[in-house]
Amino acid sequence: MSKPFKTLDDMGDITGKRVLVREDLNVPMAEGAVTDDTRLRATLPTVTELSDRGAIVLLLAHFGRPKTPSPDLSLALVTKPYEQVLGRPVRFIDWDGADAAVATLQPGDVALLENTRFFPGEEKNDPAVVARFARLGDLYVNDAFSAAHRAHASTEGLARTLPAYAGRAMEAELDALAKALGAPEHPVAAVVGGAKVSTKLDVLKHLVARVDHLIIGGGMANTFLAARGVKVGKSLCEHDLAGVAEEIMAAADRAGCTVHLPYDVVVATEFRADPPTRTVNVHEVAADEMILDIGPAAVEALGDVLKNCRTLVWNGPLGAFETTPFDRATVALARTAGALTVDGGLVSVAGGGDTVAALNHAGVADQFSFVSVAGGAFLEWMEGRELPGVTALTR
Numbered sequence: 001m002s003k004p005f006k007t008l009d010d011m012g013d014i015t016g017k018r019v020l021v022r023e024d025l026n027v028p029m030a031e032g033a034v035t036d037d038t039r040l041r042a043t044l045p046t047v048t049e050l051s052d053r054g055a056i057v058l059l060l061a062h063f064g065r066p067k068t069p070s071p072d073l074s075l076a077l078v079t080k081p082y083e084q085v086l087g088r089p090v091r092f093i094d095w096d097g098a099d100a101a102v103a104t105l106q107p108g109d110v111a112l113l114e115n116t117r118f119f120p121g122e123e124k125n126d127p128a129v130v131a132r133f134a135r136l137g138d139l140y141v142n143d144a145f146s147a148a149h150r151a152h153a154s155t156e157g158l159a160r161t162l163p164a165y166a167g168r169a170m171e172a173e174l175d176a177l178a179k180a181l182g183a184p185e186h187p188v189a190a191v192v193g194g195a196k197v198s199t200k201l202d203v204l205k206h207l208v209a210r211v212d213h214l215i216i217g218g219g220m221a222n223t224f225l226a227a228r229g230v231k232v233g234k235s236l237c238e239h240d241l242a243g244v245a246e247e248i249m250a251a252a253d254r255a256g257c258t259v260h261l262p263y264d265v266v267v268a269t270e271f272r273a274d275p276p277t278r279t280v281n282v283h284e285v286a287a288d289e290m291i292l293d294i295g296p297a298a299v300e301a302l303g304d305v306l307k308n309c310r311t312l313v314w315n316g317p318l319g320a321f322e323t324t325p326f327d328r329a330t331v332a333l334a335r336t337a338g339a340l341t342v343d344g345g346l347v348s349v350a351g352g353g354d355t356v357a358a359l360n361h362a363g364v365a366d367q368f369s370f371v372s373v374a375g376g377a378f379l380e381w382m383e384g385r386e387l388p389g390v391t392a393l394t395r
């Protein structure tokens with residue numbers, strides 16, 4: 001099937017062509033070392049392929065949030081760690097003298113350009129900055145889905161200026177997301193959990209019209225339960241959003257989407273590791289108790305829902321999974337979803353910072369069809385928003 005965007009397969013002969021490649025190299029660092037190299041590794045398919053095909057690979061990325069150029073937010077700091085992950089030499093190129101430095105590069109060379117945000121116009125998508133980047137390259141590849149929700153010079157402007165292609169990681173992400181919510185196989189289930197309804201209102205509103213089952217867990221389930229008259233004690237709960245929760249449930253009803261709220265929950269009077277807990281029906285939560293996870297009966301029922309679904313999108317843990325034993329429901333349902341995916345019956349796509357951590361904790365991230373590490377961009381996609389960096393590729 002032809003894709004709505006061009007990929008590296010459409011580039012033809014790129015020997016000696018200068019290819020500007022937007023990647024996400026915004027890695028966490030401590031004492032000069034990269035503490036999590038997931039983002040560096042994600043670039044390898046695109047960068048090695050382009051280099052092997054004889055292109056001059058010019059990496060563009062932002063690093064932190066510099067107000068002005070500063071040495072502690074220079075991508076020079078990432079060059080050595082990146083070189084180690086890539087397993088081939090990487091030349092760092094400062095903005096001063098960039099044109100001359102690029103002119104000395106040979107086919108197959110990989111260079112890392114300085115932090116794009118050292119130009120104040122980068123985040124404003126300033127045409128002058130777009131032109132400054134564009135003159136360094138012949139072609140443009142966007143491989144950074146996680147930065148695609150912002151219309152910046154290096155994400156959106158360049159795609160409109162040079163012949164533009166999706167990199168391999170971008171392509172995989174867009175393919176997976178299209179399968180999950182673009183044109184999914186039904187029935188579709190969505191798990192939405194996490195701390196607060198207020199951060200995911202748009203996600204919930206978008207999903208009710210598209211999925212057959214909306215499974216609500218985490219702290220946000222408390223808000224929905226409270227809206228239905230359940231007394232949630234000292235639980236995290238946004239009582240002021242009761243009306244909004246009711247609206248969402250009504251919209252789901254109209255759209256033929258079944259909303260699943262837990263009917264049993266795990267409660268404690270203190271929030272710490274391994275406190276005394278009770279597993280109770282939602283109507284039995286005491287005034288001094290907090291709901292910190294959904295209960296085993298709910299998890300079993302939700303597993304049965306997933307067994308009858310063809311597609312699953314998941315954002316947000318079902319409980320306070322960082323603290324034992326409140327990881328149980330998330331781990332159990334994630335393992336069910338992982339097993340169903342491995343069996344071939346389910347397409348499962350998950351994303352969100354804490355969700356990825358929770359799936360890793362459950363040991364099932366590699367069983368899911370696709371796990372997005374894109375954070376904000378993934379959430380905006382879950383909200384049904386257009387991502388300017390993606391739109392610019394699909395013109």
Ligand code: ADP
Nearest residue numbers: 194195218219291292316319320352353354355
């Ligand atoms: P993501 O980063 O995947 O989008 P969120 O940031 O929305 O997810 O939510 C994750 C947080 O929600 C976790 O820190 C988790 O501890 C918290 N959480 C989940 N359930 C509860 C609960 N019942 N009470 C309090 N916090 C909860």
Ligand code: MG
Nearest residue numbers: 352353354355
């Ligand atoms: Mg989070």
